[in-house]
């Protein structure tokens with residue numbers, strides 16, 4: 001519990017706490033437009049419909065409903081239900097994993113800029129955390145040589161988020177294989193945060209899951225992003241390292257103990273209907289990214305745009321001299337009720353901002369942004 005006392009604020013979550021429900025349009029959300037409950041229930045098969053209708057609201061199995069774990073395992077090539085541990089969102093999985101794996105004297109390497117808890121919880125355990133910086137001038141690609149140089153004999157965990165928040169970067173297969181090989185040689189575990197997996201714009205670009213790629217690989221998944229069900233708060237860790245999962249399960253006894261019973265059944269329905277659910281998500285992001293491409297084409301002299309290869313977020317940069325993105329984003333809220341997420345919320349300078357394109361109001365939000373840009377950036 002020391003970790004809880006020393007942990008720094010989660011800047012992005014504090015920012016969202018201030019603005020998410022105070023603006024009209026979130027043009028920086030990373031989740032997909034929430035799936036309508038009635039439509040989800042209509043996708044239930046007879047077994048899951050009976051589970052829903054007959055549900056009683058007691059505690060659930062702390063590792064996750066066995067039928068749900070079996071369905072999650074089927075997302076991977078060689079895993080079974082006992083290789084999966086269910087959590088209240090990906091966030092709880094990150095918290096438990098870092099706390100059981102890391103402590104003073106341990107070393108971890110984490111891709112950055114990125115989702116703060118991936119490195120902040122690790123730091124709060126007392127571990128030495130090194131940030132593996134991605135750079136716009138390299139199209140945000142992971143620098144394999146840098147990763148190799150950052151390794152120390154104490155490196156216990158390498159954390160890679162791909163598809164990546166906030167850049168939309170997806171490593172090519174050679175880079176992915178190199179990361180796996182480095183992890184294997186070093187003896188470190190490899191946490192692959194794959195919460196945006198299945199949102200590759202070209203399905204041929206989909207990478208193997210971390211849990212399938214190597215024995216010490218750990219896949220982090222969640223219903224929030226590709227599956228458009230953030231409100232369920234259902235996520236999971238999947239790995240063939242059962243001893244590690246058992247230790248995480250022990251830690252979870254001090255966080256949530258077990259998952260929400262209704263959410264488990266709804267997640268199961270969503271995963272069984274994943275072809276339908278994912279097709280909807282891909283339709284949303286594909287339509288939106290085309291609009292963003294057109295916008296950034298027109299505004300190429302004011303913004304950079306490294307086109308994401310997957311996921312629901314990207315990380316462009318405002319290049320107008322003398323205008324900071326923090327000020328411009330504040331003006332955009334005021335004038336147009338549209339929320340951007342300045343790079344400063346990731347501790348990352350350089351006038352970048354996160355755009356989210358998983359929401360169906362993107363066309364309206366982008367029109368408003370463009371109107372504001374016409375008034376302020378010409």
Ligand SMILES: Cc1ncc(COP(=O)(O)O)c(C=O)c1O
Pocket residue numbers: 030088089090091092115161165193195222223224230235
């Ligand atoms: C890369 C990444 N990992 C983990 C999470 C946490 O997911 P959840 O909020 O569903 O627990 C997020 C959410 O934004 C994320 O972007």
